[in-house]
Amino acid sequence: MFSLKLVKFSVLVLYVILYTKAKYATKKQTDQIDKLLMYSGWKNLNVVKYVKYNHLKYYLKNLIETPTHRTLCLTKVRTLTIYLGCKYAKVTNNLFLIIINSLKMCTKNKNKNNLFIYTEGFIKIITILIFPIATLMKGAMDALNLIHFLPWTDFKENSCNHYIISPLLNEIKDIFDKLNQRTLSRDDISTYICTFKTIYLFSKNIIEELKYETELYCEFVPYNRNYLWNEWIQEYKAIIKHDKRLDFLKFLTRKFKDYIKTVIIENYFQLGFKFDPITEETFLPLPNELIIQELELKATDEEPPTLLQIETH
Template sequence: MFSLKLVKFSVFLSYVILYTKAQRATNKQIDQLDKLLLYSGWKNLNVVKFVKYNCNKYHLENLIKTPTHRSLCMKKVRALTVHLGCTYAKVINNLFSSIINGLSICTKNKKRIYICTEGFIKIITLFIVPLATLMKGALDALDSIHSLPWAYFKKNYYNHYIMSPLLERIGDILDKLNERTLSRYDLSTYYWAFDTIYSFSKSIIKDLKNETDSYCEFVPYNQYYLWNQWALDYRAIYQQGDKLKFFKFITRKFKDYIKSVIIENYFQLGFKFDPITEETFVPTPEDLIIQELELKATEEEPPTLLEIETH
């Protein structure tokens, strides 16, 4: 027993020593972080008042404008990763709370069970899961600037890696939904898939609260503001005589919202997606400047990972 405790203590001590030594950043790390923060999108993140990490409060504006000192670079990386995680948490909350509201409407009409179930499976598959993949990739890429990235350690080994495990888990719903094949001749398959999506969405909302309570101080907002706005937009269109089907309208709203999130909270933050490796990375300082200039010069939207229907 004594020897086992001694081994554990030795491992812990070695980790502390390694961690302590790693706090002084290299010129490459400092330059990479500072150049990333020059990207225009960081100044537009406004859903989080401040984040809490290691008993300290961090405001994004101060993190952006304060020069990165060698001894503080690692703390800055951590604080920025937490801030980005909080931002992504609100996006995920908006999406899954809207799914829950949409499913609730579908229960009022049994004839909609086919359309709603197939529609939300499509939304989740084509839009939400790929978005979660991009978000996790961005968090991991930012975190990789740190000398000891959170991604190297198991959950709760040293510090909880905010949002990354949850974003990865969102893809699990596809495996769950693939357990049974939908059949128009067997309505029970639709009810099963419907309940699976609803239960999964509720669990994500619950886990988001646990994920963010210790870290994120959000700007006050209505959890259902996105869905409420969509409902108002649809009512206005309907009153004008446009009989656009509700679920087609909602699908378009999900697509447009996720597209804007990818542009504003991913590409405009300087992250790049490698279509060959399907991984997100932080470009070199030279690439960051070139990418920013190209976006301004062409005024074109960056490509997305998602399959977006245009008709």
């Protein structure tokens, strides 16, 4: 009886050992990571001191300079995905803090026409500018994450293997859909009030969730969370000293465009990510592909077609 129990226990231990045996990366996976880290943009992700993963600290400089070994490649994929998530969390935080601060300014001026203009303006900013950058950021994280044989996208959102900020980027798609399903009528001010509150509360929720998620994974270089808003306000004040006709919302829209363009260049193309305009998917460079830095986006002065439905009479 004792020997039978011992045999069963031994089989169980053997099963556990075999089942939990580390899965090593392939040469293709290690080459993909090393190729990606050759892009100059990775050296410029200096807003993060280090990231935390499995109770350990990982520094980007070490990850870049250390050749990727098969035994450590999958951990490297995880930590680089977290680094990317931390950077994109800061970008997202900047965007929605500016929306919150701008909407607060609007509420101080209890003008019905002001409500119309700001609500329409920020729907356009979210649908035409913020939604596309959120799509690119999630695409970059997913492409990197898919190098792992067990990507985080395969886990449920409430599992212990949490995919940093990915659910939040999906929420931006939800607000994008919600805003585009609504019809605003200037004959019915309640449609504007409801949409205005939706944008404000959604933005506050994003900020709160970002704070929680980044505390788990990211150690940022200390910075003022409102630094970008403060810079823009000072710039606007300096401009209107000479041109009092400049509308604040027009100024703000231009600043959003410039900031998002910079993010796409520096934190997407210069990190090696590629975009397929046909499938609208992000993919990684091939190991044997020449490194071509994408320094410019195609500039156009034309406004993209609006997705906003507004009834005017």
